[in-house]
Structure formats: structure tokens, C-alpha cells
Amino acid sequence: MKTKMARNLPTQIVISLGNQIVSGQVAPGSVITSDVLEAQFGVSRTVVREALKVLHDKGLTRARTKTGTIVLERHEWNLLDPDVISWLQASGLGRELVRDLEEVRASYEPWVARIAAKRRGSKDISVLTNSLKKMTDAFYQEGPQSEAIGEADAAFHQALLDATQNELMKRIGKLFIPLLKIRDDMVRHVVDDGDFLIQHQAVLDAIVEEDADLAEAAMKVLLSQAIQASTDARKKSPR
Template sequence: MSSYAGRGVHGQVVRQLGARIVGGDFAEGEILDVRALGAELDVSLTVMRESLKVLAGKGLIDARQKRGTFVRPRAAWNLLDSDVIRWRVETGDGERLMRDLADVRSLVEPGAAHRAAQRRTEADLVALGAALAAMADAHGDTAAEAEADASFHRALLAATGNELLARLDLLLEPGLRERDRLVHARGGADDPVPSHRAVLDAIRDQDAPRAELAMLDLLAKAAEDLGHVSATRADAG
């Protein structure tokens, strides 16, 4: 689901309530007083209802006759939603999120790189090369760096020739974008181009074992960059 950040008054209400739910201000099963929240946020009941529909679509709340609007269990939340991911980071749950993302990537991407080296087409190489070039051109532009990184990993999954693997971008990309935002916003992160180029070179050479090892090296570097962010935050705290 697309982000509602910055979309006028509706976006502001969605963000404020979503962050409060994700951050634990409202307990699981708690009934929300819609009118009182509307008064607190100084918005109309219509705006509240429309905003709550968005949050319901993200799995955070539900409404039942005779019960009202209530907070759903965490197990029902769409943890892959880009807004939910952002709210987790903003409310202090980012470390767990990034640890889980790194774990998933370690299971998926080395194998995907191995398979991509075996099955890649010329079109796949063009897509990977374009993403790498965009990554080099984006140096210092956090948003452009995140977009280029997402494009590279999306192209990598597509290069496996497996439609199911290709759609794992829906699982990985929202978290990957947030990770990139955190790392690149800190400044001083290592140049990501060489590690990604090593993966592309191995895929181009159809050297599956080397592609897998290159991806493992890339993930190790990603973990190191994120570790620097965590250390910086700890020092600041």
C-alpha cells in the first residue's frame, strides 16, 4: 500500500494515529473514541472516518457493530506496508525491524544472485547496469540513492527468471528503502557501488558461486553500515 505521508489533513491524521497505534499508545483491543480523537486533532468526523478507513486497510484497526472501532492484534497488522514500517522506526522499533529485514535478505538474496547468474538475460543485465549507473550518479542524494538501490535489488530478483521470486520485491523493498534512508541520512556511509558491481559482474559472467559470495559480501557491508547508525544513535542517547 502506498504511503499517505504528506497528503493533506487526511495524511496528517493517518500518520498521527498510525504512529500512536504502532508505538503502543493504544493497546491491542482498545476501543477508540472516534469523536474524542477528532476533537483532539481538530478535524471533522468525516476526516476521521476516512482516515480510519486507511488505517483499517493497513490492518491496524477494525470496526464492529455494538463494539465500535478497536485496535487489532499486532499479528493482523500489515508489517510490509511502507507507512507501518516508517512508524515502527519513528516509534523506536526500528532496530528489530532492520534485524528482521537483514535476516530475510540473508535467506533470499544470496540464492537469488546464484540463480540470476544461471538464468539472466541481456535485458536483465541492462536493468542491473542502469540501476548501478543511477546509484553512482545519486551520490549524496538520499532519495535517489534509495531509489537506485531498490531498482538494483528488484532487477536482481527479476533476473532469477522466477515470477514468485521476482514478486518478493513487495516484501523486501519497503524495508530496504527505510534502511537506505537511515544509512544515507547519517552520512559517511561507504560507497555502495563497488559491492553491487561485484554482484553484477559475477551475474554477467554467469558465475553462480561467485555471485552468491558477492551478495553475501554486500549484505555484510550493509549490516556494517547499519551498525554504524545504531552506534551513532546510542552515542547520541
């Protein structure tokens, strides 16, 4: 996953320190001073200040008067920030977040499907159908390792959120989309059949028929299989 930030000087410092903090190279409790960063990166104090502000906003660090900047514990990081997620993935620690994601999805996404079946419009059906078609075409034309599958899958689940017509649900669900992409990247290496396409089709069919009970049940089946695929992926690559 590529960082969302532009590659200016403060950003280069953010990316470097962010990766070091998330990977554990710079441990929680470590103190970072502006003087050291200025010398290390050959930049001005203004540039360092801008970079540290970004790290503060991501929950990785906190300024301490007369001390410097302290690196925070993981539980204080913004784990839904796209860049933090990217750094976790690069360090091999994104799998722990994927496990947490699967548990959260199991509790809310069946309800998303249920509401979507009740409120979806023709445009929602069109977007869902198009996303599933892209998923299917990528699988059969490029194979199960295609990155396009993950992109289409994320679009499908985003369309489900949109179909609920519930602004809070859409905002909450959107937070998990970056994690869903990591999950898809991870399971591409262990999934070689097209069962997930059948499961997505079952969800879509239920929503088209406005059958809320069936949509909820179909989503539970889809998520159950997704959890199994993630578990298998972690076993094959435990890093």
C-alpha cells in the same frame, strides 16, 4: 519516507491515528469510538468510517460490535505496508524492522542472485548497470549522504528480482523494497567509503558472466557488509 496516501479528510485521520498507534501514544487494547473521532476531527461519521476501514486493512485496529474500534498489538500490524513502515520510521522504531530485514535478506537474496545469473537477459544487465552507475555517480558527485544512493540501490535490487524471471520471487522481494530504503537512509550516516560499490560491482560482474556460484557468493559478501553497516548505525543512534 512520505506516505503514499492522498491528503483527503479520511487520510488525514488515518495519518494522525496511524502515527499515534505506531508510536505508542495510543496503546494496544485502547478503544476508539466514532463519536470521539467525529468530535476530535470535526468530520462526519462517513469520513470516520472510511478512515477506520483503512486502519483495519493495515492491521492496526479491529471493529468490535457494540464496543467500538480496538487498537491491536504490533504482531497483528501489516508491517510490510508502506504507510505503517513510514510511521515506524518517523517514531524511530523502524530500526527493529531493519534488523529483521537483514536476516530475511541473508536467507533469500543470495538465491535471487544465483537465479538471476542463470536467467538474466540483456535488458536486465542494462538496468543493473544503469542502477549501479547512478549509485556510483551519486556517491562521488554528491557524497555518501546522497539520497540518490538509496534510490539507485533499491532499483539495483529490484532489477535483480526482475532478472530471476520468477513471478513469485519478484512479488515476495518487492515487499521488502520500502524497508530497504529505510535501511539505506539509516546507514548513510555511518558509511563514508565506497566498498559497497565494489560489492555491488562484484554481483553484477558475476551475473554478466552467468556464473551462478560466484553471484551467490558475491551477494553473501555484500549482505554481510550490509549487516555490519546496519549494526554500526544502530550503535551510533540507538533510538
